[in-house]
Amino acid sequence: MAQLRHEKIVISTGRRSGLPVIVAVHSTALGQAVGGCRLWRYDDWRAGLEDALRLSNAMTLKCALAGVPWGGGKSVLPVPPRVELTPSLRRDLLHDLGDVVESLGGTYGVAEDVGTTAQDMATIAERTEFAYGLPQAAGGVGEPSAPTAAGVFDAILVTAEQVWGTRDLAGRQVGVVGLGQVGSRLATSLGAAGAKLVVTDVDRGKRELAEALGATWVEPEQALAIEADVLVPAALGGSLTPSTVGDLRCRAVVGPANNQLSDDGVAALLAQRGILWAPDFLVNAGGVLYGHEMEVGSRNHDTAMAAVTGIADTLRDVFARATHEGITPLAAANALAEDRIAAASAR
Ligand SMILES: NC(=O)c1ccc[n+]([C@@H]2O[C@H](COP(=O)([O-])OP(=O)(O)OC[C@H]3O[C@@H](n4cnc5c(N)ncnc54)[C@H](O)[C@@H]3O)[C@@H](O)[C@H]2O)c1
Incomplete structure (x- = not known):
């Protein structure tokens, strides 16, 4: 049997959307687990879980190599085949994720990934304080x-x-x-x-x-x-x-x-x-380094871009x-x- 290497995995059915919501916290050894939210079509939610497990592990390695005091996490919102993601369903799904993120009490911080945008982070932020990478117009650091x-x-x-x-x-x-x-x-x-x-x-x-x-x-x-x-x-x-x-x-x-x-x-x-x-x-x-500098450090664009050179x-x-x-x-x-x-x- 494969060893479970994740600190926490939450799989739930969104209260509003009725769609699967997956959050994987791989490690908080270095700090809050951060990682983007992937909103993507999957034939089976279990493939989304597989992605969440792998991508959150990669986030732990990424933060450690980048030298930022964050751990690794990831969320995946697997959209089943034939489900039409209308704007209102999408909003409900993002709010469902926001509730899960909030329930983790800061163990996991969500940002954007494939299929999500800075604007989506603003929507998630309506339900949790642990959403990062909000649009600049909303006081966030914007797109990474x-x-x-x-x-x-x-x-x-x-x-x-x-x-x-x-x-x-x-x-x-x-x-x-x-x-x-x-x-x-x-x-x-x-x-x-x-x-x-x-x-x-x-x-x-x-x-x-x-x-x-x-x-x-x-x-x-x-x-x-x-x-x-x-x-x-x-x-x-x-x-x-x-x-x-x-x-x-x-x-x-x-x-x-x-x-x-x-x-x-x-x-x-x-x-x-x-x-x-x-x-x-x-x-x-680069996005993680920049995000860390902007969210936690200087909030100065030039200083944050300079941090990227460490790669x-x-x-x-x-x-x-x-x-x-x-x-x-x-x-x-x-x-x-x-x-x-x-x-x-x-x-
Ligand atoms: N955006 C970031 O800051 C960031 C940070 C770290 C890692 N990444 C990773 O980098 C990759 C690209 O990110 P992005 O933000 O540019 O995503 P994106 O969605 O903006 O761009 C992906 C592009 O790839 C194209 N594409 C999809 N499948 C393809 C295929 N089979 N062959 C050719 N093209 C295909 C899409 O049409 C799209 O234009 C992703 O794997 C993402 O996880 C992005």
């Missing part, structure tokens, strides 16, 4: 994508340095999978740095942006096979599996998508293929440890996070 993209961009530079000995991206072919909030910002920065862009998205409306960036468009089914120096997964997670690793035609993978590996064993398969993978939960921590230093440490110990970057990142959690627990 810009700092997330900035952190991933820095991580791509560190990875380039590790592989080619130079941070210069001019002429490097970079494939960006997913041109959403983070992917579109990244593609813009990468293009400005001189990278040759190959992009894709399931939303064909993103072709316009691709054209504006002078990028080559490929169909989403070909995403993993993009021939590139660096592949940037910026859509949903789980795309790198034992069977898809063989399709890759890149030298490095660095992107914001959470939980890119279907399981930890994929890290070794990537290494065997000579593909350098920068751990997602390390490189996509590059940590990634350098992780690559160095991986090389020194002959382990994968995933194992090195996990070890570093566990060292920090153990040190905090001992204190």
